[in-house]
Amino acid sequence: MNNTEKNITIADVADALGVSKTTVSRAISGKGRIGKETRERVLAYIDEHDYMPNVIAKGLAQSKTYNLCVVMPGDYEVVDWNFFQTCLFGIQEMAQTEGYDILLTMSRINDISSLERVIVNRKVDGVILMRTFLEDEQVEFLTKKKIPFVTTGSSPYEGVIQIDHNHRSACKELTSIMLMKNMKRIALVGEDEGYVVTQSRLRGFRDAYVQMGIPLDEKLLFLNPENRIRIDKTVDEILQKNVDCILCMDDAVTGRVLKVLREKHINVPKDVRVASFYDSTMLEDNVPSITSLYFNAKELGMVACRTLMNLIEGKEVEQRTLLPYNVVLKESTK
Amino acid sequence: MNNTEKNITIADVADALGVSKTTVSRAISGKGRIGKETRERVLAYIDEHDYMPNVIAKGLAQSKTYNLCVVMPGDYEVVDWNFFQTCLFGIQEMAQTEGYDILLTMSRINDISSLERVIVNRKVDGVILMRTFLEDEQVEFLTKKKIPFVTTGSSPYEGVIQIDHNHRSACKELTSIMLMKNMKRIALVGEDEGYVVTQSRLRGFRDAYVQMGIPLDEKLLFLNPENRIRIDKTVDEILQKNVDCILCMDDAVTGRVLKVLREKHINVPKDVRVASFYDSTMLEDNVPSITSLYFNAKELGMVACRTLMNLIEGKEVEQRTLLPYNVVLKESTK
DNA sequence: CTGAAAGCGCTTACAG
DNA sequence: CTGAAAGCGCTTACAG
Numbered sequence: 001m002n003n004t005e006k007n008i009t010i011a012d013v014a015d016a017l018g019v020s021k022t023t024v025s026r027a028i029s030g031k032g033r034i035g036k037e038t039r040e041r042v043l044a045y046i047d048e049h050d051y052m053p054n055v056i057a058k059g060l061a062q063s064k065t066y067n068l069c070v071v072m073p074g075d076y077e078v079v080d081w082n083f084f085q086t087c088l089f090g091i092q093e094m095a096q097t098e099g100y101d102i103l104l105t106m107s108r109i110n111d112i113s114s115l116e117r118v119i120v121n122r123k124v125d126g127v128i129l130m131r132t133f134l135e136d137e138q139v140e141f142l143t144k145k146k147i148p149f150v151t152t153g154s155s156p157y158e159g160v161i162q163i164d165h166n167h168r169s170a171c172k173e174l175t176s177i178m179l180m181k182n183m184k185r186i187a188l189v190g191e192d193e194g195y196v197v198t199q200s201r202l203r204g205f206r207d208a209y210v211q212m213g214i215p216l217d218e219k220l221l222f223l224n225p226e227n228r229i230r231i232d233k234t235v236d237e238i239l240q241k242n243v244d245c246i247l248c249m250d251d252a253v254t255g256r257v258l259k260v261l262r263e264k265h266i267n268v269p270k271d272v273r274v275a276s277f278y279d280s281t282m283l284e285d286n287v288p289s290i291t292s293l294y295f296n297a298k299e300l301g302m303v304a305c306r307t308l309m310n311l312i313e314g315k316e317v318e319q320r321t322l323l324p325y326n327v328v329l330k331e332s333t334k
Numbered sequence: 335m336n337n338t339e340k341n342i343t344i345a346d347v348a349d350a351l352g353v354s355k356t357t358v359s360r361a362i363s364g365k366g367r368i369g370k371e372t373r374e375r376v377l378a379y380i381d382e383h384d385y386m387p388n389v390i391a392k393g394l395a396q397s398k399t400y401n402l403c404v405v406m407p408g409d410y411e412v413v414d415w416n417f418f419q420t421c422l423f424g425i426q427e428m429a430q431t432e433g434y435d436i437l438l439t440m441s442r443i444n445d446i447s448s449l450e451r452v453i454v455n456r457k458v459d460g461v462i463l464m465r466t467f468l469e470d471e472q473v474e475f476l477t478k479k480k481i482p483f484v485t486t487g488s489s490p491y492e493g494v495i496q497i498d499h500n501h502r503s504a505c506k507e508l509t510s511i512m513l514m515k516n517m518k519r520i521a522l523v524g525e526d527e528g529y530v531v532t533q534s535r536l537r538g539f540r541d542a543y544v545q546m547g548i549p550l551d552e553k554l555l556f557l558n559p560e561n562r563i564r565i566d567k568t569v570d571e572i573l574q575k576n577v578d579c580i581l582c583m584d585d586a587v588t589g590r591v592l593k594v595l596r597e598k599h600i601n602v603p604k605d606v607r608v609a610s611f612y613d614s615t616m617l618e619d620n621v622p623s624i625t626s627l628y629f630n631a632k633e634l635g636m637v638a639c640r641t642l643m644n645l646i647e648g649k650e651v652e653q654r655t656l657l658p659y660n661v662v663l664k665e666s667t668k
Numbered sequence: 669c670t671g672a673a674a675g676c677g678c679t680t681a682c683a684g
Numbered sequence: 685c686t687g688a689a690a691g692c693g694c695t696t697a698c699a700g
Contacts, residue, residue: 011677056457061678104437114430341693
């Protein structure tokens with residue numbers, strides 16, 4: 001009854017049953033020929049005595065760790081933690097089904113030392129990159145080291161296995177809807193052009209204009225990074241341009257835009273409409289509720305993890321997986 | 335130059351230098367007697383050839399993993415992800431200084447299977463519990479298994495090493511300030527009495543009344559869990575009671591209360607003051623800005639991690655560490 | 669100061 | 685169908 005004493009090993013089991021360690025190992029793994037009766041005897045004993053294989057030792061012998069590295073953005077000012085969080089849930093849930101655990105690592109722009117250590121120490125069998133860059137040290141490092149990895153979000157690097165939402169198509173759809181609702185003058189506010197996803201969103205935005213045959217006023221594009229600091233100034237500028245709608249690339253921006261509008265006592269949606277290319281809980285409690293795109297973060301995590309595990313096991317995997325999205329129309333664009 | 339080929343091992347180094355593996359091992363670890371010159375020769379070779387010890391093998395030999403398990407709340411409706419997130423940063427940063435990595439695990443109420451697997455598989459040397467309960471399966475399990483662990487947040491269980499902010503004292507101070515500002519009728523809105531921290535906050539609240547010699551109107555306590563679902567009803571009730579101030583236990587509540595007030599066109603702070611026992615980015619963009627307590631999540635993580643590592647190394651550790659806080663007065667209580 | 673050898677707890681050709 | 689033995693890459697008494 002006292003199983004906290006000393007951990008029981010495969011050798012103990014072998015001794016107790018009068019068989020070899022080999023046999024015990026085979027009974028557990030199911031690999032190699034073994035008598036049905038013998039296997040059952042081993043399994044029964046194991047079950048009764050709460051034997052648990054030492055995954056570390058198993059890993060050493062097989063050169064496997066049963067750990068997956070998840071690289072999170074390590075910057076403080078991150079767009080939407082909730083999204084990564086939920087995605088992480090998905091990864092974890094999927095990993096568990098195959099006995100993998102999650103080793104968490106943070107990476108900051110220009111600092112991938114944390115990831116490097118994990119790889120160099122061979123503590124994981126593969127990695128999931130949660131954020132990608134147009135120029136991506138992480139991708140370069142992992143490719144060089146020949147470590148299996150996938151990305152959530154798209155990567156411009158050749159051969160990278162990527163799982164992403166169809167941002168371009170989603171943004172195109174939302175923009176089209178705005179245009180069809182007769183909002184011709186739409187200001188697009190964004191930031192961080194270094195992220196791949198920013199480019200996709202912008203492309204989708206342009207796509208919609210092209211498809212509708214409406215000329216796009218480039219003066220209504222506010223993509224410079226100073227937006228972050230001087231968002232009030234940006235909003236001022238926008239309002240002077242007599243726009244119908246302010247479209248924000250992500251909710252970090254949306255939140256700040258809404259704040260400025262509130263301070264200026266500008267009513268949404270009466271005075272100006274607002275929508276976001278990205279839906280987070282951050283906006284949930286807003287009055288009015290905000291029109292946005294919805295992406296299923298958990299699904300993203302699960303698919304990414306599944307793909308990585310397949311990759312590790314040498315199975316065939318899709319080079320690029322695009323997940324669906326939803327357009328959620330709310331009060332802010334009424 | 336081609337270090338992606340085959341990983342170089344301690345044996346390779348020994349061969350190349352014509353010494354024994356023992357010697358190499360000692361040069362690296364710094365343990366045991368070894369000639370100064372020999373050590374330097376080994377170190378130089380290692381450095382030049384990018385030798386990296388296999389942490390897994392090292393772990394096997396020492397029965398160590400150099401992994402720390404961090405148990406995150408795995409529920410979807412979690413109060414403030416940002417806080418846990420930042421705390422995780424702190425943990426990670428501290429762990430790195432000693433060569434530890436973070437194995438992440440989620441635990442839901444009544445489901446600690448994920449934690450169990452990690453422990454039973456001996457994949458970590460210790461664990462950090464990020465959320466504690468009055469009745470805590472995790473604590474019971476870890477104690478039984480004799481695994482070193484610490485908690486961020488307090489635990490009522492005997493002998494548990496805990497690192498926490500001084501919530502009781504903080505809430506007392508904030509409440510006192512409100513009382514001194516002549517807000518006599520303060521409604522306290524909370525939820526989830528199962529968390530230890532809820533109890534601490536409530537105690538601090540009561541402390542302030544006692545100290546000021548003011549009788550507390552128990553009718554102004556709204557701690558039942560239905561608040562979550564019927565927050566609008568709760569706010570209605572509160573407003574009918576003619577209160578000066580609504581004090582929210584955490585920001586999940588605060589956010590929803592503010593939303594209801596906004597919908598009812600009730601002005602903060604003119605019609606009613608609002609403050610929160612907890613400060614999150616969620617409220618950052620609110621107009622008006624919200625008075626609240628500030629807790630340094632990163633520091634919490636760092637101290638917790640430091641403590642755990644000391645515990646693992648058999649050093650003496652404090653049984654309970656209380657971290658300081660700040661009261662941040664803003665517009666909502668003007 | 670240095671080394672041969674056993675050991676950490678598994679897996680897996682190779683024999684039988 | 686089963687087992688003895690070598691091996692995964694380290695550490696660490698024990699000798700010298």
